[in-house]
Amino acid sequence: MKKAINIFSLLLFTSGFSQVAIGKTSVSNASVSLEFGSGNRGIILPWVTSAASVTGAVDGTIIYDIADKK
Secondary structure (H helix, E strand, O other), X not given: OHHHHHHHHHHHHHHOOOOEEXXXXXXXXXOOOEEEOOOOOOOOOOEEOOHXXXXXXXXXXXXXXXXXXX
C-alpha cells in the first residue's frame, strides 16, 4: 500500500509540472506546455461546424469551430 501511495504521489507531482518537446531534447520556454523543434510541425485539431453541437465534452477538450474560425 505504501508503494502505491508513493507512486501516486510521484505521478501527481510530476504531472503538475510537465512540459513536452517534440523533435528536440528540451523545452526552451518555461511558459510553454508543448514546443516543436524546427521544421514543418503542428497540431491538427478536430473541427466541428458549430461548437454548440459538441456534446459530452470533458474539461480540456480542444475543438476548432469552422463557423467562428476559433
